[in-house]
Amino acid sequence: MAQESPRKEVRHPLEELANGMTPQARLGTTQEKNTPFPSTSVKRASPSDDYGPEQNKYPRYNGGLQVLPVSMVKTLLQKYEMERPQKSEAAMQHILDRAKSSQDMLLALENTLKANNQLASELKIEADNARWSAVEAKTAIAKAQSDHKKEMEKIKEQVEREMNKLRKETERDAKKKFKRQDKQSAEHQRRTEQSRQAKQQHRRQEDFQQKAAEQQRQHEEAQLKAAEEHRREEERLKAAKEQRQREEARVQAEKERQREEEVRVEAAEKRQRDEAARFEAEKKREREQAEKKRQRQEEARLQAEQLARQQAEAQRQRTELARFKGQQAQAARDVLIRPLDPKWEQRVAKAMATTNGTDTLAVNPEGTPLTRYAFGKILPQTGADGRSVESTMTSAGQKNVDGWINDDAIDSWMCTVVNAKLKDEAERSGDGVPKMASFNCGWYSTFKNRGVQALKRWSSRKGMGGKKLLSVERVFMPLNVGAHWVLLIVSPRARTIEFLDSNRGNADKWFGVVRKWLNMELGDYYHADEWKELGTQSQRQLNQDDCGIFTCMNALASAKGKSFADIHAVNGMADARRMMVAVFLNGGLHGDWRL
Numbered sequence: 001m002a003q004e005s006p007r008k009e010v011r012h013p014l015e016e017l018a019n020g021m022t023p024q025a026r027l028g029t030t031q032e033k034n035t036p037f038p039s040t041s042v043k044r045a046s047p048s049d050d051y052g053p054e055q056n057k058y059p060r061y062n063g064g065l066q067v068l069p070v071s072m073v074k075t076l077l078q079k080y081e082m083e084r085p086q087k088s089e090a091a092m093q094h095i096l097d098r099a100k101s102s103q104d105m106l107l108a109l110e111n112t113l114k115a116n117n118q119l120a121s122e123l124k125i126e127a128d129n130a131r132w133s134a135v136e137a138k139t140a141i142a143k144a145q146s147d148h149k150k151e152m153e154k155i156k157e158q159v160e161r162e163m164n165k166l167r168k169e170t171e172r173d174a175k176k177k178f179k180r181q182d183k184q185s186a187e188h189q190r191r192t193e194q195s196r197q198a199k200q201q202h203r204r205q206e207d208f209q210q211k212a213a214e215q216q217r218q219h220e221e222a223q224l225k226a227a228e229e230h231r232r233e234e235e236r237l238k239a240a241k242e243q244r245q246r247e248e249a250r251v252q253a254e255k256e257r258q259r260e261e262e263v264r265v266e267a268a269e270k271r272q273r274d275e276a277a278r279f280e281a282e283k284k285r286e287r288e289q290a291e292k293k294r295q296r297q298e299e300a301r302l303q304a305e306q307l308a309r310q311q312a313e314a315q316r317q318r319t320e321l322a323r324f325k326g327q328q329a330q331a332a333r334d335v336l337i338r339p340l341d342p343k344w345e346q347r348v349a350k351a352m353a354t355t356n357g358t359d360t361l362a363v364n365p366e367g368t369p370l371t372r373y374a375f376g377k378i379l380p381q382t383g384a385d386g387r388s389v390e391s392t393m394t395s396a397g398q399k400n401v402d403g404w405i406n407d408d409a410i411d412s413w414m415c416t417v418v419n420a421k422l423k424d425e426a427e428r429s430g431d432g433v434p435k436m437a438s439f440n441c442g443w444y445s446t447f448k449n450r451g452v453q454a455l456k457r458w459s460s461r462k463g464m465g466g467k468k469l470l471s472v473e474r475v476f477m478p479l480n481v482g483a484h485w486v487l488l489i490v491s492p493r494a495r496t497i498e499f500l501d502s503n504r505g506n507a508d509k510w511f512g513v514v515r516k517w518l519n520m521e522l523g524d525y526y527h528a529d530e531w532k533e534l535g536t537q538s539q540r541q542l543n544q545d546d547c548g549i550f551t552c553m554n555a556l557a558s559a560k561g562k563s564f565a566d567i568h569a570v571n572g573m574a575d576a577r578r579m580m581v582a583v584f585l586n587g588g589l590h591g592d593w594r595l
Helices: 014-016 068-127 132-175 184-334 340-352 372-378 406-426 443-450 452-461 468-471 508-525 545-558 572-586
Strands: 358-363 369-371 435-438 474-480 483-489 496-500
Touching: 068 132, 068 184, 132 184, 132 358, 184 474, 340 372, 340 572, 369 372, 369 406, 372 406, 372 572, 406 435, 406 443, 406 474, 406 545, 406 572, 443 452, 443 474, 443 508, 452 508, 468 508, 483 508, 483 545, 496 508, 496 545, 545 572
Parallel strands: 435 474
Antiparallel strands: 358 369, 474 483, 483 496
16 A cells, blocks of 8 residues: 555545535635525635536545545445435425525515506506606506516526426435435535535526516616606696796786777777767757758759659650550560451451452562462451352462462562561671571472582572571571471571471481582581581471461571470461461561561
């Protein structure tokens, strides 16, 4: 056995355990007796202590471990086995105390969280009364509460995991307690590892506590910040309230000043009113004097005016009577079909009393004579024997049917209407084109027998050939279709075509005839799409005899600008027939029968 060198200052860990010295005491740290875990007041060991790197775990001598006698080792092991159960129980108790302390800490944290939640609710209620900045404080409080709650939940979960881990480790160590009795060095290493783990666990707990304290501090700072924001908001609101009160006081002072000014102005106005009343009284006296003078003058003037009014009233009555008679005459002219007054009834009866059909009773504006026979076609007469007077009259080429108007009457009426319109409107326009014209009843026979070109001479004779036609307002084109009279009205200025049939026949054929004539007459100036075919309707005839009368009355209505609906088929159009005879006897639409 090698000779041992002196080493009094170097002690083996087992010797230290035998003497009740822990590794921490050997390094100069403090540790409670019979407690394998460091207290909260013990400074955390550095990596260079006994539980640090491997080279610092045991003291070395001459480059190796110190060797103890066998007897000393046995003594130390026996002592260790006796103290071991007590230390294990103490360690378990310490762990349970730590766990209970952690639970108490969690309970305290939960109470703190509840208090914080209650405080947050109060702050929220107060913040609701604040304006826009209170919303920011509420957001900060809610965020701080949420963050604190999350951190508390994390800490609680970590503590529970550590407690479960420690519990499992303790149970595992208890099961292995009897298996390690024969392994002294291994048992020492296990205790050492447990102590290291306990210290690490303690360090983690301290970290958790510090983190929880830091979270609590941050939460308190957030609360303080929110409270400060709330305080500043209250101060701002208070300042705003004071400013508003000052403004109200200023406004009140301004109102008071205005009231004083109003009182002053009212006093000035009262003085002015008094002065005006005095002045008005003086003026009133002057006016009364002037009024008396004026009344005297007025009496004289009234006497003179009364005489003048009497003279003026007499003149006015005479003028009013003349105006009334003129209005009556105008109203009579405005009626399209006028009944005859007694004077004209007598004159028509006298003319129709003639029995010779060849007697000329009137001449139309173109110089064509109108015989008693033509008049009889317009207004048939009945003899004493009840027979038609016209039945004894004959005319070459004419059917002797009572009430059927003939070509002479139609042509003469159209000529009369056009002539009256031209005279009323200064006859012709500046370029010599008539504003209104009419074709005689034979135009369609010419068109049918000789073609549309034959009508060109008709237009030229009327002074409306070629482009001149577009300056004409209206052209009347009567025609007889199978013993039935109809009327075509062409309005070149308005580019319209009308077909008036008292039996409401189809107009398509006649629109086509008119368009052929327009195309021929206008040539390049004719644009078919410019011309519209109106759906104008004539009033219906109530018998088989009035188609010619309707044709004449439709032309008259068009010339006067009246509606065709103003033509009423009353009593066989007797009033219209009598009016036509009266107009012919009058020599046209003038005088009593002015258009």
